[in-house]
Amino acid sequence: xxxxxxxxxxxxxxxxxxxxxxxxxxxxxxxxxxxxxxxxxxxxxxxxx
Numbered sequence: 001x002x003x004x005x006x007x008x009x010x011x012x013x014x015x016x017x018x019x020x021x022x023x024x025x026x027x028x029x030x031x032x033x034x035x036x037x038x039x040x041x042x043x044x045x046x047x048x049x
Contacts, residue, residue, distance in 0.1 A: 001022055001023070001024060002020035002021060002022050003020065003021055003022075003023055004018060004019075004020055005018070005019060005020070005021050005030065005047050005048065005049065006018050006047075006048045006049065007019060007032065007045035007046065007047060007048070008045060008046055008047075008048045009036045009039060009043050009044075009045055010043060010044045010045065011036070011039050011043050012036065012038045012039050014038055015048060016036055016037070016038075016045065017034060017045060021047070029046060029047040030046070030047040031044060031045070031046050031047070032044075032045050033045070
């Protein structure tokens with residue numbers, strides 16, 4: 001039941017990571033601080049399609 005989602009950097013708007021999320025258990029959009037190789041630092045990444 002897990003769906004594949006992309007994580008997009010909030011600063012440069014590039015999609016850097018792909019992960020899976022169970023939509024039945026998590027209703028809010030996923031937000032994580034991850035390393036962005038384009039920004040060269042840890043930035044907030046939000047869930048996209």
